[in-house]
Amino acid sequence: MLAVPRNYRRKDGYWVGQYRVQTAEGTKTRYIYGKTRKDVAEKLTRALADRNSGLPYDAKITVGEYVERYIEDSVKDTVRQRTYERYEQVSRVHIKARVWACKAECSNPSPRPRSVQR
Numbered sequence: 001m002l003a004v005p006r007n008y009r010r011k012d013g014y015w016v017g018q019y020r021v022q023t024a025e026g027t028k029t030r031y032i033y034g035k036t037r038k039d040v041a042e043k044l045t046r047a048l049a050d051r052n053s054g055l056p057y058d059a060k061i062t063v064g065e066y067v068e069r070y071i072e073d074s075v076k077d078t079v080r081q082r083t084y085e086r087y088e089q090v091s092r093v094h095i096k097a098r099v100w101a102c103k104a105e106c107s108n109p110s111p112r113p114r115s116v117q118r
Contacts, residue, residue: 017044071087
């Protein structure tokens with residue numbers, strides 16, 4: 001069972017929010033930092049909402065792996081077969097070609113070489 005999240009203040013004055021997530025390797029504790037208790041509470045609320053909605057937290061996962069997992073786990077059983085096939089094709093052709101290897105936490109992937117750009 002995942003423990004109740006908690007906030008506390010460090011000796012240096014920063015606030016820390018702590019919560020647990022399930023990963024492929026098992027349960028892990030994640031920490032959120034902020035200058036005020038309110039900042040940490042807001043970040044913690046967002047993180048818990050993401051966790052509870054099924055959004056995986058795995059800093060090692062690539063964007064492509066995340067999209068693959070999302071299409072397989074969340075989309076496949078909710079749409080028609082042809083729609084699923086089209087989603088898979090679009091992700092493979094467009095996402096894989098551009099940002100597949102970028103880590104999911106990376107917000108600004110490096111641009112592709114000129115020879116690959118259209």
